[in-house]
Amino acid sequence: MLGKRRRQRKELKVNTDLKLMPLMNIIIALIPMLLLSAVFLEVKVIETSLPRDADASAAAAQPQKEPPLDLAVHVRSDLYVIDGHGIEPLLIARRPGAAPDSLATGQIEQALRAITTSHPGTTEVRIVAEARTHYQEVIALMDAARAAGLVDAALEGAAEEGV
Numbered sequence: 001m002l003g004k005r006r007r008q009r010k011e012l013k014v015n016t017d018l019k020l021m022p023l024m025n026i027i028i029a030l031i032p033m034l035l036l037s038a039v040f041l042e043v044k045v046i047e048t049s050l051p052r053d054a055d056a057s058a059a060a061a062q063p064q065k066e067p068p069l070d071l072a073v074h075v076r077s078d079l080y081v082i083d084g085h086g087i088e089p090l091l092i093a094r095r096p097g098a099a100p101d102s103l104a105t106g107q108i109e110q111a112l113r114a115i116t117t118s119h120p121g122t123t124e125v126r127i128v129a130e131a132r133t134h135y136q137e138v139i140a141l142m143d144a145a146r147a148a149g150l151v152d153a154a155l156e157g158a159a160e161e162g163v
Helices: 002-009 021-037 054-060 102-118 135-147
Strands: 072-075 079-084 087-093 124-129 152-157
Touching: 072 135, 079 102, 087 102, 102 135, 124 135, 135 152
Parallel strands: 072 124, 124 152
Antiparallel strands: 072 079, 079 087
16 A cells, blocks of 8 residues: 555656747747838828918908919810910810820920919919829829929819719
């Protein structure tokens, strides 16, 4: 009996220590791999302004001899229309559904540059785009306006036809 008691007392001891070293090695190897695989994007901001309310701007502005130019570039389904107070509307052909080609962008830039030359002090332009106009096209028009010296571009939605 004495032998049985000794056997019962003799229990197996299990090592319960956690081995964290292999886990730490894996984490140390994964962190640089995750950082190398991350995609870093450069975020750019295009400054725009909302179209001014005609009544608010008239009340805030000093009385002027001639009305403001209110220059606008309208994006229609088949053409661009550049118009404003006191200037003849200018029509430029547009490829539907695509960003403006270099010819159309050049024509828009030249027309806007001619308008800013004939109306010094003009820095504002409204881009009136339809709901289906692609953002890339709006950005191309803003770049053309900025190159012509119109640094304050405002984006406006065109009114739906038939409404």
